[in-house]
Amino acid sequence: MSISVKDASIFYGDFKAVEDVTMSIKPKSVTAFIGPSGCGKSTFLRTLNRMHEVIPGAYVEGKISIAGQDIYGSGVDPVAVRRKVGMVFQRPNPFPTMSIYDNVLAGNRLNSKRIKKAEADEIVEDALRGANLWNEVKDRLGKPGMGLSGGQQQRLCIARAIAVQPEVLLMDEPCSALDPISTAAIEDLIHELKSDYTIVIVTHNMQQAARVSDETGFFNLKAAGQPGHLVEFNPTKQMFTNPDNPDTEAYISGRFG
Amino acid sequence: MTDIDLSAQETELSHATLPRGAQWLVAIAAAALGGLSLVLGAGIVGAVAVGGLAFVLGYPLWALLVENRRSATDKLVTGLVWTAFGVAVIPLIWLIYMVVARGTAAISPEFLTYSMRSVTGDEQGGLYHALMGTLIVTGIAALISIPIGIMTAIYLIEYGKGSRLAKAITFLVDVMTGIPSIVAGLFAFALFTLVVGPGTRFGFGGGVALSLLMIPTVVRSTEEMLKLVPDDLREAAYALGVPKWRTITKMVLPTAVGGIVTGVVLSISRVIGETAPLLVASGFNPNMNTNALEDSPMMTVPVFIYTQLSEATAKGVEYAWGGALVLFVLVMALNLIARIVGTIFAPKTGR
Amino acid sequence: MVAVRDEAVGEAADGSVAGAAVGISGRGSVGDIVFRGFAVAAAALILVALAAVFIFLGIEGIPGFDVDEQHYAGQGSFLGLVVPLLFATMYAAVLALIIAVPFSVAIALFISHYAPRRIAVPVAYVIDLLAAVPSVVFGLWGAVALGPYLVPAHGWLAENLAWLPFFDGQPSGNGRTLFTAAIVLAVMILPIITSICREVFAQTPRLHEEAALALGATRWEMVRYAVFPYARSGMVSAVMLGLGRALGETMAIAMIASPKVVVSLFVIGTQNPQTIAAHIAQGYKESTPDRLSVLIATGLVLFAFTFLVNALARWIVARGRAK
Numbered sequence: 001m002s003i004s005v006k007d008a009s010i011f012y013g014d015f016k017a018v019e020d021v022t023m024s025i026k027p028k029s030v031t032a033f034i035g036p037s038g039c040g041k042s043t044f045l046r047t048l049n050r051m052h053e054v055i056p057g058a059y060v061e062g063k064i065s066i067a068g069q070d071i072y073g074s075g076v077d078p079v080a081v082r083r084k085v086g087m088v089f090q091r092p093n094p095f096p097t098m099s100i101y102d103n104v105l106a107g108n109r110l111n112s113k114r115i116k117k118a119e120a121d122e123i124v125e126d127a128l129r130g131a132n133l134w135n136e137v138k139d140r141l142g143k144p145g146m147g148l149s150g151g152q153q154q155r156l157c158i159a160r161a162i163a164v165q166p167e168v169l170l171m172d173e174p175c176s177a178l179d180p181i182s183t184a185a186i187e188d189l190i191h192e193l194k195s196d197y198t199i200v201i202v203t204h205n206m207q208q209a210a211r212v213s214d215e216t217g218f219f220n221l222k223a224a225g226q227p228g229h230l231v232e233f234n235p236t237k238q239m240f241t242n243p244d245n246p247d248t249e250a251y252i253s254g255r256f257g
Numbered sequence: 258m259t260d261i262d263l264s265a266q267e268t269e270l271s272h273a274t275l276p277r278g279a280q281w282l283v284a285i286a287a288a289a290l291g292g293l294s295l296v297l298g299a300g301i302v303g304a305v306a307v308g309g310l311a312f313v314l315g316y317p318l319w320a321l322l323v324e325n326r327r328s329a330t331d332k333l334v335t336g337l338v339w340t341a342f343g344v345a346v347i348p349l350i351w352l353i354y355m356v357v358a359r360g361t362a363a364i365s366p367e368f369l370t371y372s373m374r375s376v377t378g379d380e381q382g383g384l385y386h387a388l389m390g391t392l393i394v395t396g397i398a399a400l401i402s403i404p405i406g407i408m409t410a411i412y413l414i415e416y417g418k419g420s421r422l423a424k425a426i427t428f429l430v431d432v433m434t435g436i437p438s439i440v441a442g443l444f445a446f447a448l449f450t451l452v453v454g455p456g457t458r459f460g461f462g463g464g465v466a467l468s469l470l471m472i473p474t475v476v477r478s479t480e481e482m483l484k485l486v487p488d489d490l491r492e493a494a495y496a497l498g499v500p501k502w503r504t505i506t507k508m509v510l511p512t513a514v515g516g517i518v519t520g521v522v523l524s525i526s527r528v529i530g531e532t533a534p535l536l537v538a539s540g541f542n543p544n545m546n547t548n549a550l551e552d553s554p555m556m557t558v559p560v561f562i563y564t565q566l567s568e569a570t571a572k573g574v575e576y577a578w579g580g581a582l583v584l585f586v587l588v589m590a591l592n593l594i595a596r597i598v599g600t601i602f603a604p605k606t607g608r
Numbered sequence: 609m610v611a612v613r614d615e616a617v618g619e620a621a622d623g624s625v626a627g628a629a630v631g632i633s634g635r636g637s638v639g640d641i642v643f644r645g646f647a648v649a650a651a652a653l654i655l656v657a658l659a660a661v662f663i664f665l666g667i668e669g670i671p672g673f674d675v676d677e678q679h680y681a682g683q684g685s686f687l688g689l690v691v692p693l694l695f696a697t698m699y700a701a702v703l704a705l706i707i708a709v710p711f712s713v714a715i716a717l718f719i720s721h722y723a724p725r726r727i728a729v730p731v732a733y734v735i736d737l738l739a740a741v742p743s744v745v746f747g748l749w750g751a752v753a754l755g756p757y758l759v760p761a762h763g764w765l766a767e768n769l770a771w772l773p774f775f776d777g778q779p780s781g782n783g784r785t786l787f788t789a790a791i792v793l794a795v796m797i798l799p800i801i802t803s804i805c806r807e808v809f810a811q812t813p814r815l816h817e818e819a820a821l822a823l824g825a826t827r828w829e830m831v832r833y834a835v836f837p838y839a840r841s842g843m844v845s846a847v848m849l850g851l852g853r854a855l856g857e858t859m860a861i862a863m864i865a866s867p868k869v870v871v872s873l874f875v876i877g878t879q880n881p882q883t884i885a886a887h888i889a890q891g892y893k894e895s896t897p898d899r900l901s902v903l904i905a906t907g908l909v910l911f912a913f914t915f916l917v918n919a920l921a922r923w924i925v926a927r928g929r930a931k
Contacts, residue, residue, distance in 0.1 A: 051496060056419060077637060083498025093489035097511045107497035110507045164497055331826035338722050341714030348795045349738050352749045408650030416647055426651045429658050435918035437856025439885045443907040444661045447668035455897055502643035530742020533858035537892050559744040566748055566863060574752055581745045588740050
């Protein structure tokens with residue numbers, strides 16, 4: 001499922017946070033967004049499943065379409081968009097009142113879908129296997145999700161996201177709260193998930209972007225208080241070896257940010 | 258130690274200090290002084306007062322002589338703070354003792370199962386009618402307040418953030434918190450005087466009056482609990498494609514349910530002891546009346562206590578204490594339930 | 609493209625083809641609209657309820673400002689009645705505050721800074737317990753237990769401190785006086801003031817306290833120079849809230865003090881200045897509509913007055929926060 005963005009600008013009330021982004025994200029690939037903090041890469045990511053609308057006063061100009069369908073078109077239900085475009089957050093956030101099993105099923109259960117027990121078991125096992133977590137938790141599915149380690153919690157959140165069978169998976173700095181070993185596990189997982197999902201990941205870690213992504217977008221802002229913008233969008237290899245833009249090169253070689 | 262060498266010594270790390278266990282020495286001396294005044298006929302209260310005063314003043318005085326002014330002030334304040342605590346506990350213990358001692362003397366199976374219908378002189382009466390009335394009136398108040406209170410809190414936290422209506426409601430809830438309880442009673446009375454007829458006093462009116470007092474506390478406590486649910490969790494649910502209302506009913510409310518129930522039970526325990534609004538809005542009645550909608554007064558336990566005390570007879574005072582014990586047990590039971598609910602629903606962590 | 613993807617989803621999903629076929633558009637959000645409607649309605653109901661309080665008290669009470677003079681409890685006019693009542697309301701509340709505030713602050717300090725933890729926690733619990741006791745039980749205790757016990761104290765005050773206007777006169781023989789009532793009122797508002805003070809004291813930044821201690825301050829100096837300045841606006845609002853509660857408190861005074869509508873500072877006699885709330889509680893049985901209107905009108909005055917006090921408290925808190 002490809003994502004195409006044309007002249008998208010994002011506003012919080014009067015404040016323009018991101019300006020004129022145009023890009024085309026390939027299906028079943030990993031696309032990374034990098035850039036200094038405050039450049040709007042997370043904000044932009046959240047417009048891809050209309051999560052920014054949680055903040056009152058936020059709106060988008062321009063056109064964002066997924067598989068050819070304008071997700072901001074009239075008659076489009078943001079809730080339905082989010083069912084197609086899943087999201088994993090910076091900090092692991094399993095539901096504290098639910099067991100591991102229920103956490104994975106949360107997307108279905110919270111929507112009151114009736115599922116047979118056998119079917120539910122299958123969804124849970126598939127999702128947990130998909131998130132490389134099955135072997136670690138299969139004996140304690142009834143235990144609270146909060147009892148897992150940070151890295152396991154994050155993979156549980158990924159399992160929860162893929163259990164509703166989205167097409168696209170957005171990841172907002174999914175490893176920033178994790179230790180190096182858990183980070184490696186998540187990166188491995190991203191490689192595997194790529195065959196089934198279109199993945200967009202925001203990261204502040206350039207090595208991570210280089211390791212996991214096929215294409216990279218570099219966001220920057222001209223000065224504090226100015227809107228962020230997309231500087232360069234290219235295949236990751238090219239971006240890290242021979243960038244088009246001198247700013248990109250400066251950022252990647254660690255001269256600022 | 259004299260004042261002269263104090264300045265020289267203060268530059269060093271040690272200076273003259275009271276001997277170890279000085280406070281015990283002073284305490285023993287103070288106790289002896291108290292004992293002496295007891296022997297001289299000051300009475301128990303006088304003796305305790307003399308002893309306490311001797312300690313609170315004697316200990317800093319000694320510190321003043323041996324150490325310095327600053328240390329003495331510190332010890333004086335420490336003594337005063339402990340004394341304040343000791344004095345404040347007296348009324349509580351006294352009150353609980355009286356309620357339990359005099360109350361148990363008054364309570365009998367008959368007291369709990371009879372009403373005051375045509376009870377004269379030394380005949381045995383009871384507060385069964387008042388107990389039923391209290392349960393009915395408080396139940397009505399709870400039925401009105403809990404849904405309104407919780408839904409209002411949901412509006413304020415989940416929907417209205419920053420909007421003008423939300424700000425207005427927050428302010429009005431503040432105003433409601435400050436309504437004197439008797440004014441709530443007058444309101445219900447005035448309302449039903451106009452709607453039903455002059456002088457209407459009945460159970461439902463009492464329920465309305467109490468709900469006016471209960472709603473703001475339910476809103477407040479629910480609001481606090483909803484605020485404690487991290488936004489992370491809401492976002493996680495939205496990102497799974499869960500509509501907002503299901504996120505609230507299936508994720509936010511279950512996460513906060515322990516705190517919400519605790520708050521609701523505590524607010525019930527607060528209004529169950531209200532007297533003034535019921536006096537005005539549901540009146541008093543020596544007879545059993547379980548129909549809250551019928552235009553006739555409904556007795557409640559607090560009003561029972563008040564009217565029995567106003568009888569100014571020995572029997573009346575005894576009944577009042579019996580009623581006080583019943584009310585006290587009700588309130589404490591509700592507090593206990595709130596506490597238990599709070600622990601049961603405490604967020605589950607660990608493996 | 610869309611069609612292909614949808615088919616794939618249709619197969620993989622839990623058999624509900626509808627979800628996939630509908631795609632991202634047109635999902636009914638009826639649930640959202642209904643639920644939101646309920647929430648807004650509940651909030652609006654509070655607005656309506658408060659408006660109703662004013663309207664109905666107004667309809668029933670405003671005639672009470674001007675009725676036949678026999679209904680003003682022998683005071684001739686509404687002002688003649690309400691001024692002494694209002695005076696007594698404030699007088700009783702202020703007396704209670706004078707007794708309660710030092711104790712409340714001291715106990716709050718005891719819990720937050722002086723007592724060892726294993727004492728502080730149960731003490732805090734006990735103080736909360738005090739807040740849970742219904743006012744009618746306090747009233748009963750004050751009238752039957754504390755009042756008679758304080759009779760000798762009344763005598764002593766009248767004998768030795770008669771040069772003060774509070775104690776200049778014939779003392780009561782049963783202790784059912786404003787003096788007793790004020791003590792009971794103080795015990796009732798003590799937990800309110802204590803719990804708020806305790807919270808603001810506990811919020812003093814640890815750094816401020818440690819800075820004071822590091823400068824060689826004793827514990828009292830630390831409290832005085834680091835805790836109190838930080839907590840000042842919180843303490844003031846705690847006192848104001850206690851005042852608001854004391855102004856509206858009915859039963860303790862109605863049950864304890866034998867009343868008279870009078871402006872007097874004398875607190876230990878048989879005829880004590882009567883407060884608005886107690887006046888209403890003691891007159892509620894009267895059935896003439898005019899007399900009831902007068903009572904409701906005095907209730908309106910009480911409401912307006914407590915509202916002012918609470919508004920003042922909020923303003924102080926807001927100002928303290930802005931700093």
